[in-house]
Amino acid sequence: MSRKPDTPQISDWMSLAGQSWMLWGEAASVIWLRSLKLAGGGASARSEAVRMVSEKVASQVEIGMAMMTNPMQGPEAAARASLQHYRSKVRSNRRRLSK
Template sequence: MSKPAAGSWISTWLEAWAVAADAGVVIALRSAKLAAGGAEGAAEFWLMVNEKAAAMALLQTTLLTGNLGRNPRVIADRAIAHVGRKVRANRKRLGG
C-alpha cells in the first residue's frame, strides 16, 4: 500500500492518529511522575495545566483570527500540527 497523498483527508487522519498515540505515551509517563508525588510531581502537574491552557488559547486565537486558513482540511492539518508539536516535545522531555 502506498503512502496517502499529502493534502488528503486520509493523511490528516493518519497524522491525528499518530498524535493520539504519542499523547497516550505522554499520559502514561506523566501519570507515573504524578503518582511518584513530591516536588517533581507537583511541578509536572502545574506545567501540564499551564501548557494546556496556553496551547489551547493560542490555537483558539489563531483559529478565530483566520490564521489557520479557510479550508477545513487545512485548518485540521494546522491544528493537529500545533498540538502534535507540543505532544512530541513532552514525549521527548519525559523520556518516551
C-alpha cells in the same frame, strides 16, 4: 468530472487521519509518562501537574488566536493546522518526559 482546485482529495483526508492516529499514540505515551511522574509524588509531581494544566490552557489560547487572526481555508486546513500545533507540543513533552 473535474475537481475544484480547492477541494481536498480523499488522500488529503487520509493523511490527516494518519496524523491524527500518530497524535493519539504520542498523547497516550505522554499520559503514561506523566502518570508515572505524578505517582512518584513530591515536588517534581507537583510541578509537573502545574505544568500540565498551564500548557493545556496556553495551547488552547495559542490555537484559538491563530484561528482568529489567520482564517483557515476550510475544514481541512483547520484540521491540518490544529494537528501540527498539538503534535509539536505533545512530541516535545514526550521527549522531555522520556529522559
